[in-house]
Amino acid sequence: MSMSMSMNVIEAGGLGKRYGGTWALRECSLAIPAGHVAALVGPNGAGKTTLLNLAVGLAAPSAGGVTVLGGLPAGSPEALDGIAFVAQDTPVYRNLSVADMLHLTRSLNRRFDQSYARARLNELGIPLKRKAGRLSGGQQAQLALTLALARRPRLLVLDEPVAMLDPVARHDFMATVLAAMVDDGVSVVLSSHVLAELERVADYLILLSRGRVQMAGEVDDLLAGHRILTGPAAEAGNFAERPVVHASRAEAQAHLLIRAAADDPVPPGWEAHPVSLEELVLAYLREPGAAALPGPAREPSEVTR
Amino acid sequence: MTIDKGDKFPAGGAGGSPAGAGEGTVPRRPASPIEFRLDAASGVPTYLQLVQQVEHALRLGYLKPGDQLPKVRDVVASLAINPNTVLKAYRDLEAKGLAAGRPGQGTFVQAGLSQVTLPELAGLRKSLLGWLAAADEAGLDENGMVALFTSALRDFHERRSGPRTRGGAAGDGTEGVA
């Protein structure tokens, strides 16, 4: 993979953003490593778009700071050069043709792989002469993605990229993104609603709820650090000393999602199951007060304002 | 670690890999004899499905030592899964001694799975039938037998190879346990 693998693509320290009187994002501290697909998950209004806007320089922080690509200030010329952003609804200039959009992107950037872009659009069956506004939703998304990847960025940031796409278009879109990871060492940060596909695609997870980071870390580590204990409901109250994230109980039986390592002993009469990513995310989303272990294994570098 | 993700497609050639379907494009290099599929609903972690499919192919003879495993890039483009997952599966196979990476070329099958001889198989089958009869007598129904077996299999696995990063072999077989 890329030689810049040891850096953090996005680092935030106490990051917050306020709109008027409301804090859309608060006390957000993250260190997303390079070479991963980091999924930003959370309910509507949790602050995902705000966080992404801060990272790409479209918004300025109200508190704290954020740096990208190993310490560059977000929104600085170097950061803009290395990051390609595809916003929600994949905006393109409706009156310009596809060829115009290619020319436009080439004019506004240092690097542009024209032959890659043309070949890709050809594969997708998107005609160069057609006005961008006349493309279907899926084609517009693919166009926006092609333009972003043709810039040869080091980080690709996608805001709910597949929300408007049908299943086939979604699959193609994600396949293109992931293939770019293999080909060019692009790191990916994307926000998503669709939990079912996360496990397949994401290997780093950030869970946002009501503007705060509930959980962040490598998916493998997060799953290894949790398990489901199933046992008698009557004994469910005995787990005061172990952090129980979410409990669901019936009269006789209870399931507890707890934070525990794989080699923690299972109490007698209880069974331990591994937890799936979807289950884990849903449980945390249902318990807004719960917060998981700090994410990054690396030391975050100093985040300057 | 020597796993290599294989040649990338040259940027700009007309041979940019199609995302989903392979029909209509002629592969430019000798492809792997097998192709992966993903069962999204099975509850089994993705990397494990890949490992299991390789082992299954070896067992059935689709793969022989010396064959190339599918290139990471091809797997990623056709299944839309994270490349680190594919790398993890290949690392797993390498750790088991089943595969080895050649830098710049790909990952290749190294050894077959140990074959169990026919008399051994017959003996194992017979003792299994005996166990099933005993379980039936104890009052366990079919699902109960499957659950008990799966749980014991996981314990056995854990004891043999130490705790793994994802909690076990099969994911959801225990859901029926009361």
Add this chain to the structure above:
Amino acid sequence: MTPLTMLARPEEDARLRPLPWRRMAWVTWRQHRFSLGGVTVLLGAFAVYLWLTGLQLHHAYATACHPVGSLACAMNFTGRYGITGIFVSVALQAVPPLIGAFAGAPVLARELETGTFRYAWTQAFGRWRWAVAKLVLLAVAVAAAAEAFSLLFSWYNQPFFAAGYVIPLSTRVFDLHGIAFAAWTLAAFAIGVLAGMLIRRVVPAIAATLAVYAGLALATTVYLREHYMAPLITSRPNLPGSAWVVSQWYAKDGRFAFPSRGSQLVSALSRYCPGNFNGSPAQCLSRHGYTQWSAYQPGSRFWPFQWIEGGWLLALSVLLIAASVWLVRRRAA
């Protein structure tokens, strides 16, 4: 070995050289070709009309108006074309605000309204350089087109000036020739740009631009322009034809009595001037000790006034565009 080496930039400095400004030329043209085309069509249509009618005007003046003021001139020239000339100058007053609203307001407002700013401001070119390049290019294009048009208007209107039908300083035509037309168009463009940035929606920004321009133009013609230089004051009854009379009043015994329009004049006239008096109101009132005074701007001040008006409009335009760029630079999503 790693794929990224293929793409490594020749200089790995932390500071990158900014992309050349000229890249924005194609970008601006391609994105705004409809606006620029619209401006061209609007000015072009008027230009064709002015050209055709102007030829007739010049011909009629040349044949009929020697001497000026003769009956033939009044019949064949001013009587025939005078009203049209007035209509044309009134119609052309609408051109700068239309250009400003429809060329200026959408530049930033449409990006914000459609969300394309999320694309444009995350490209490597940088958002404030993008804004500066675009706005300066469009401003220069619009102002140049307007100036070319106002030269044509000067040519068109020349017979009317020569015949004394209208004077250059007249409110009706002052901002259509010289450099004022281009300056007003530029100011309208700048108002449109800032309105678009503040309001963030195209149609409301257009409406706001038209309203603000109307207010500014009204304030200038009714009040501001008269005061660029202190008017000359005289009690001479005959002023030169090229003078622009700003106000007139009657005074008695060295003190102001009443303005030369309005109800006070009417009551004075009815008091002092019998119905069968032959002569002008001034002659009548002068018999009763009233002197008529005029404040005027001489025709020689035409160009100084043009520079003053053009100057402050240019300064205003620069200020508004700079403010828009500053807002682009600091605006949050």
